[in-house]
Amino acid sequence: MCPEPSSVRPCAGSKTIRRVIAVGLTVCLGGTIQAAGDVEAGRMKADACLGCHGIATYQNVYPTYHVPKLGGQSAAYIVAALRAYKAQDRQHPTMHSQAHDLSDEDMADIAAYFSSLAQVE
Numbered sequence: 564m565c566p567e568p569s570s571v572r573p574c575a576g577s578k579t580i581r582r583v584i585a586v587g588l589t590v591c592l593g594g595t596i597q598a599a600g601d602v603e604a605g606r607m608k609a610d611a612c613l614g615c616h617g618i619a620t621y622q623n624v625y626p627t628y629h630v631p632k633l634g635g636q637s638a639a640y641i642v643a644a645l646r647a648y649k650a651q652d653r654q655h656p657t658m659h660s661q662a663h664d665l666s667d668e669d670m671a672d673i674a675a676y677f678s679s680l681a682q683v684e
């Protein structure tokens with residue numbers, strides 16, 4: 564799933580952001596540079612995320628708005644998205660506040676945990 568163009572700051576240029584994400588994915592699939600996160604550590608750190616990013620469904624516990632699924636998502640994609648929210652390259656107040664305090668290591672661990680879960684149909 565690609566970030567929706569509407570959620571990308573127009574002046575940042577969505578092409579650049581897509582390229583950054585694409586590079587991130589390539590690096591991870593190559594498995595050489597990006598350090599793999601720790602699934603167990605990520606399980607603890609992801610606790611706060613699960614209230615909204617429920618795994619079994621696309622909806623959060625308040626069935627009023629759609630929250631993207633994370634289970635089975637590529638770790639590189641999750642890290643790229645979190646970095647973009649933190650840097651506000653991807654605009655979303657809720658996810659900015661979620662990503663704001665995460666270190667690179669936290670992001671890698673959380674991403675490893677979510678990507679280790681079964682993909683939701």
Ligand code: HEC
Nearest residue numbers: 564570611612615629630631641644645655657658661673
């Ligand atoms: C209060 C609810 C809420 C919480 C808590 C929350 N998220 Fe989110 N998250 C959202 C919503 C809503 C979106 C969709 C935002 C958008 O459209 O860009 C989202 C988007 C994302 C995305 C992008 C998914 C995609 O398909 O592009 C990632 C990755 C993500 N969240 C990770 C996390 C992580 C990791 C945590 C815990 C540290 C977390 N979220 C906590 C509501 C939440």
